[in-house]
Amino acid sequence: MTSLAEVWPPFGLTLNTPRLTLRPVLDEDIASAVAAARSGIHQPGKSPFSMPWAELPDDELAPNMAQWYWRCRANFTKESWTLLLGVWNDDEFLGVQDIGAKNFSTLKTVSTGSWLKQAAQGRGIGKEMRAAVVSFAFDYLGAEVAESEAAIWNQQSLGVSTSLGYETNGIFRHAWGEKVEEVQGVRLTPATFKRPDWPLKVQGNEELKTYLGL
Ligand SMILES: CC(C)(COP(=O)(O)OP(=O)(O)OC[C@H]1O[C@@H](n2cnc3c(N)ncnc32)[C@H](O)[C@@H]1OP(=O)(O)O)[C@@H](O)C(=O)NCCC(=O)NCCS
16 A cells, blocks of 8 residues: 555655654644643743744634644645654654745755643753754755744743754844734854754655655
């Protein structure tokens, strides 16, 4: 029987770190992602996301998350793609680490975003999963720059960035709904990357690269 990864190559990507498995969120994983989000991601009223999706009422959160996973897959092209990788420790779904790019063949730049359920935060997992996708981007996709951003008050996210060697890359005023939010851009290159002391295990990268035209 044809596997899902043969149907759509990004589904075949798996990254393994000492504690974590990162792989695309499949339909059968969406309920686990919703349960993790419902368990709490951030302090109420203090959304770290430009769209405060994690605070949606219960009956809207699940369909909103499902549609976001489907939209990212449906809109995936060589020119503009976002890969949403679920993060597991054994069988426990902890959160999502995304990586994406626009015009990657020219710019060789990826951007990332992530969340973890609160019970999994503050144990170095955010750092481990970001290190995984950044190592993958530099070493397997040939990225030259990895960018990220976070509200200037988001010490957890900026803590991950600083700890991996990202440098600050400007503060921007963004409209988050009707509110102005000051957002800190950060930027990492292979030269500034404070590499983890563990090897990343990667599966399915050749098929993904072919699909991306790299
Ligand atoms: C952002 C997030 C993914 C980080 O993951 P995490 O597992 O909590 O972070 P880690 O435990 O890996 O911390 C990584 C580094 O940040 C530092 N850090 C974490 N919280 C910090 C804080 N409040 N103040 C200062 N530094 C902090 C840690 O000390 C660590 O650095 P070190 O390795 O040099 O000691 C997670 O906290 C989260 O999901 N937050 C809510 C959603 C969110 O903000 N997403 C990002 C939107 S831009």
